[in-house]
Amino acid sequence: DLGATEVLSSVVQDVGQAVSRNVGGAELLHELLGAPWLRSLLKIYECLVQFQRLTPSPFLPSASGLSYEVHTHTLTLKTHLLSSPHIQALLSAHDSVAQSDYGPVLLPLPDEHPEDEEVMRIVCLVKNNQPLGATIKRDEETGEIYIARVIHGGLADRSGLLHPGDLLVEVNGNPVVGLEPEKVIQILINSQGTILFKVIPNMYIKAMVDYCPLQDSSIPCPNAGMAFSRGDLLEVVDQSDGQWWQARKLPRAAACAGLIPSASTLKSKQREHWWCQPSQVHTCIRPCEDSLLSVTLSGFRRSFRLWRRTSARRRRQSCTSCSPGSSTLATPYEEVALYQRRPQENHRLIILIGASGVGVTELRKRLIKLNPSTFQGPVPHTSRPIRAGEQTGREYHFVTKELFEYMVCNHRFVEYGEYKGHLYGTSTDAIDEVLKRGQMCIIDVEPHIIQTLRTRKLKPYVIFIKAPSPESLKQTRRDAQIVTRYSISRAFTEEDFTELEEVSRLMEAKYKQFFDSVLVNDDLQDACMQLCSIIQQAQDKPQWLPVSWIRTDE
Numbered sequence: 102d103l104g105a106t107e108v109l110s111s112v113v114q115d116v117g118q119a120v121s122r123n124v125g126g127a128e129l130l131h132e133l134l135g136a137p138w139l140r141s142l143l144k145i146y147e148c149l150v151q152f153q154r155l156t157p158s159p160f161l162p163s164a165s166g167l168s169y170e171v172h173t174h175t176l177t178l179k180t181h182l183l184s185s186p187h188i189q190a191l192l193s194a195h196d197s198v199a200q201s202d203y204g205p206v207l208l209p210l211p212d213e214h215p216e217d218e219e220v221m222r223i224v225c226l227v228k229n230n231q232p233l234g235a236t237i238k239r240d241e242e243t244g245e246i247y248i249a250r251v252i253h254g255g256l257a258d259r260s261g262l263l264h265p266g267d268l269l270v271e272v273n274g275n276p277v278v279g280l281e282p283e284k285v286i287q288i289l290i291n292s293q294g295t296i297l298f299k300v301i302p303n304m305y306i307k308a309m310v311d312y313c314p315l316q317d318s319s320i321p322c323p324n325a326g327m328a329f330s331r332g333d334l335l336e337v338v339d340q341s342d343g344q345w346w347q348a349r350k351l352p353r354a355a356a357c358a359g360l361i362p363s364a365s366t367l368k369s370k371q372r373e374h375w376w377c378q379p380s381q382v383h384t385c386i387r388p389c390e391d392s393l394l395s396v397t398l399s400g401f402r403r404s405f406r407l408w409r410r411t412s413a414r415r416r417r418q419s420c421t422s423c424s425p426g427s428s429t430l431a432t433p434y435e436e437v438a439l440y441q442r443r444p445q446e447n448h449r450l451i452i453l454i455g456a457s458g459v460g461v462t463e464l465r466k467r468l469i470k471l472n473p474s475t476f477q478g479p480v481p482h483t484s485r486p487i488r489a490g491e492q493t494g495r496e497y498h499f500v501t502k503e504l505f506e507y508m509v510c511n512h513r514f515v516e517y518g519e520y521k522g523h524l525y526g527t528s529t530d531a532i533d534e535v536l537k538r539g540q541m542c543i544i545d546v547e548p549h550i551i552q553t554l555r556t557r558k559l560k561p562y563v564i565f566i567k568a569p570s571p572e573s574l575k576q577t578r579r580d581a582q583i584v585t586r587y588s589i590s591r592a593f594t595e596e597d598f599t600e601l602e603e604v605s606r607l608m609e610a611k612y613k614q615f616f617d618s619v620l621v622n623d624d625l626q627d628a629c630m631q632l633c634s635i636i637q638q639a640q641d642k643p644q645w646l647p648v649s650w651i652r653t654d655e
């Protein structure tokens with residue numbers, strides 16, 4: 102039998118050969134497998150396995166009892182040694198292990214989970230002679246009981262599971278909302294052994310705006326401030342001050358929280374900023390702001406993709422005024438919670454976003470071809486006449502112009518437009534059809550459409566397909582063809598690559614708060630594989646979603 106260390110050595114040797122053959126990623130793997138810490142870990146693992154095989158059993162189940170006997174029968178120097186606290190502690194630990202007494206045994210988790218279990222934390226603490234080390238307070242308006250303070254070094258602090266601001270829902274099965282704090286304290290005092298708390302933890306938010314404390318003259322202490330950008334996930338650990346909250350960034354890198362403006366403070370700052378900007382009447386909502394983005398088009402069928410370009414241009418012309426109540430002043434924070442899709446629920450809608458020519462259509466096509474029973478796109482509607490070889494419900498749903506317009510009036514389209522006198526559009530029903538069949542619906546839309554698709558029903562997962570550097574585009578798109586806005590296919594030019602990278606960069610900067618994942622479309626094969634795994638994770642792994650999409654009461 103080869104030991105794990107020997108297996109590792111032979112793998113390192115093989116990977117070493119791959120490095121010399123310049124195999125992609127081999128160098129990183131070689132470095133990882135050759136790391137001294139990995140070898141040390143494996144050695145420890147081998148020792149433990151060997152130890153387990155020996156199945157050692159204690160010579161005596163109670164060594165501390167024996168030491169007591171020795172102590173009472175002999176009065177030599179050695180007895181001083183035996184009675185020292187360290188040796189006593191060691192013997193006591195020995196006995197615990199010998200008797201397999203690894204307690205305390207915690208209560209089993211309750212069988213009935215509430216609907217909003219993903220935001221609930223169940224904390225089980227073992228009560229000893231110490232106080233809990235936490236204080237509570239009651240919100241007089243709602244009657245809700247919150248953890249007010251956690252005393253440093255106390256039981257609650259050492260557990261690391263209760264934090265100021267946590268909402269207390271139950272103590273040992275007793276609902277506490279609406280109770281007087283004294284009553285809750287009585288329940289705690291009367292509890293014996295273990296105490297089971299149900300708490301709704303601190304608030305988690307996603308930043309929908311950028312913030313830099315060093316540029317904010319109103320912050321009480323700029324050095325204690327925390328900068329964040331759109332899309333960042335933040336854990337709000339203290340909301341006791343109505344104007345300035347304390348928060349930590351997720352994934353939790355720093356233990357220390359920073360000061361951030363509360364939602365209302367940030368909103369009034371946004372409003373002030375908006376009015377200070379010159380000629381606000383002409384600053385328009387996002388999709389109309391720059392001409393580079395307006396040439397974005399995506400979709401499956403060429404005519405369907407081409408109407409988007411013309412419609413984008415028309416939209417730009419028609420947008421003339423905005424007010425601070427419009428989407429320019431978006432909610433600064435979005436409250437989020439972890440969500441795990443249940444098997445019986447519909448799949449989340451997958452939205453691909455990308456600059457025109459970056460490869461959104463190619464990736465979507467490949468994905469569907471790879472596994473058509475799992476991935477599908479919605480069938481678009483059109484008012485153009487059906488052609489030979491076409492079938493309604495396959496290429497398009499062919500409908501009359503009147504019916505199409507009736508559907509428009511009834512807000513049945515996610516997006517629609519006209520190209521060469523015919524109407525084209527993607528309906529919400531077509532998306533529902535795919536989802537109801539239990540398949541994953543993959544669509545690509547212009548970025549401003551994301552907002553309308555962000556609903557509790559669709560729970561969209563947005564993947565931004567990003568352009569690699571112009572050098573890499575040049576290498577990978579040598580044989581590729583771009584469809585121009587005049588519907589002509591031709592090879593990519595240097596200008597196309599520069600423009601593609603620029604549009605991609607602008608698009609990311611503008612919409613990044615809506616992106617759940619960013620995928621660089623460099624090597625096509627790699628990008629396709631990555632896309633598959635991102636989508637699988639989006640459907641099967643817990644994800645941060647707006648609470649309004651999850652909670653049943655909203």
Ligand SMILES: Nc1ncnc2c1ncn2[C@@H]1O[C@H](COP(=O)(O)OP(=O)(O)OP(=O)(O)O)[C@@H](O)[C@H]1O
Nearest residue numbers: 398399457458459460461462463577581582623625
């Ligand atoms: N990673 C890649 N490597 C090489 N060629 C690619 C890659 N991705 C896409 N292509 C090619 O680039 C061209 C443009 O891709 P595609 O049609 O998918 O772009 P798009 O983002 O859908 O833009 P549009 O909406 O303007 O059609 C196609 O010929 C496609 O095969």
